[in-house]
């Protein structure tokens with residue numbers, strides 16, 4: 087099994103962290119996501135449908151889209167029961183459209199826009215995404231009020247997905263509410279935990 091990722095990619099971090107948590111033996115290659123797509127390694131371009139990370143290769147098959155990869159891996163390693171499966175998929179879809187569609191953009195604006203102007207948000211776009219973030223993170227905060235993980239007592243792929251960009255929250259210069267902060271603390275105590283920068287370095 088081989089994973090392509092980059093330390094600045096929360097999407098890649100979800101998958102790498104899950105592989106390390108389960109203890110799956112795998113190769114890892116860092117792809118420069120800021121480079122021109124055509125300059126990326128030939129084996130990566132040959133296997134990654136959209137030339138994006140994360141891309142996972144398993145048994146000669148290529149898997150893309152972080153939440154779809156997590157779903158594939160959790161099935162492969164038998165980590166979800168049927169009741170949790172439904173709730174889990176709801177959270178995976180929610181992540182992709184909610185917290186995953188405001189927090190990465192706010193962070194990219196703060197962290198990268200001085201070097202890469204394409205990440206600079208206009209004031210209107212910033213306010214819109216900042217409003218979305220506050221709403222979304224408070225949804226999570228309410229959910230985590232009475233349980234340690236998003237589905238209950240056990241970690242699931244939904245936690246791996248939802249936590250990813252929140253691990254870079256300080257770089258986005260946004261506030262993280264109490265229950266979410268405590269949940270992130272529990273996640274940082276999990277087996278295999280390292281910061282995204284350690285975990286995904288080249």
Ligand SMILES: N[C@@H](CCC(=O)N[C@@H](CS)C(=O)NCC(=O)O)C(=O)O
Nearest residue numbers: 095096097119138139140151152153
């Ligand atoms: N929806 C995709 C997002 C993948 C994505 O946007 N990857 C970024 C890094 S976070 C990337 O590869 N960027 C480089 C590029 O698009 O050229 C997922 O969940 O995996």
